[in-house]
Amino acid sequence: MQALTNKSIAVNRSPMTFWERMYLINIIKGMMITFSHMFKKQPTVRYPEQKREFSPVFRGLHVLNRDEEGRENCTACGLCAVACPAEAITMEAAERLEGEEHLYKEEKYAAKYEINMLRCIFCGLCEEACPKDAIYLSETFAPANYTRKGFIYDKNDLLIPNTLTDANALAKAKGVEA
């Protein structure tokens, strides 16, 4: 059979010589190998202090976006929930009342918007389905939690901080999550 790579080595089945049967020399050879590993670079990423960079296409936790005036983009059309293959998204729509124009971009908005992070498979189909640029997948992932309930993220957890009311809000949110 032709070898696919040049990595394979034929097994030597000839009987062991006297020195090989002594075993000691081979032990010393093996010990040299382990010793050389003392000087190798450790591939370990020391996690809390040191973090690996995500790839540019990484899909992490969702954020609900705002427009340039700080109003919520989401109109609770439900397309993301329909697109979701894991059925992780639920929402309840409500009508925008008089005097709430600075909060919501259009007449209809999501009164309740929940994503179950245990169901979510982070495929990004919600992001693709959204016609209003309201939902995006960010660069962080869901932190550990003690209860299953803790993984159901509601609107407060998902909404992007309003940089118009608090200039440092975004940095703060990143600082907490990062």
Next chain:
Amino acid sequence: MTLLAFDWAFIIEKLILIVIIVLTTLLITLYTTFGERKVAAILQDRPGPNRAGPFGLLQPLADGLKLIMKEEIIPDASSRWLFIIGPGLAMTASLMTCAVIPWSTDLHLFGRTIALQVADVNIGILYIFAVVSMGVYGIMIGGWASNNKFSLMSALRAASQAISYEIAMGLALIALLMTTGTLSLKTIVEDQTAGHWWNIVYQPLGFVIFFICAMAECNRTPFDLPEAENELNFGYHQEYSSMKLGFYLFAEYVNMIMSSAIMASMYFGGYDLPFFDESTVAPNIAAMIGLGTLLIKIVLFVFLFMWIRWTIPRFRYDQLMNLGWKKMIPLALFNMLLTGALILSKL
């Protein structure tokens, strides 16, 4: 200071020495467990424990605290008293070895000459052998008293292994004793210091045999069959918990340190710093230098033990017995004959 025909200062001096040696041994042991984990990690390209304190240096304290806080379980079906005696016996036997190890030259303090050796008995090596054999009882009693098949199997393995390798160890030592002509460890070390070669030069084969047997006696990999997890769950200390388990684990490391100290004393000049004339400095400083030298030698040996452990896989049981009876003992006998012949030809 003589009262009732006792030299009380002498007794107090020895008591203090014993306490210091035992406490230091335990402290070093504590850090040997840390060293084991660190060495294992570094040899496997990992960082090892590095969270508790700087460089993870507080890790052994955390481990010890955890062991103490664990629930103490004595199985109903066990032989209660033997179950309790087992770990104590294992620990006592390993600590008793340090009585005859000469740690350094004499100290001169408060107008007294203090020998840094608990007892310079003229049968030091025989004493070590007697105590080391006692260590098997701790394992045997613990394994038997647990009333657990795996523990019993493991204890049987440990006992047969220790007995098998003690023979070759003793034979290797006889060859050494033929060249030194004394059983006192202090004299053996002194013979190696004053401008003479270390015994390793005269007994290279003997040392290799002794080293391999010491590894088998300490139940270290590749001879850790009594603790073969994949065959025996956990070995003879399977039913043990809390500090009783800690004692067994500790005793293993104390054994390792003690056998390192013995090997350093018998084959590598003990507290002798090579190419350095101790008589040029004050005796107390020379004693401290000697102590430091011995400690460094011990650390190197312990590192060697660990290095081997993380390199070589475990022997199979029949391989272990084959090596012990068919290779080690004939080799040790040959070494003995060779030494005898050489000594005779020199006469």
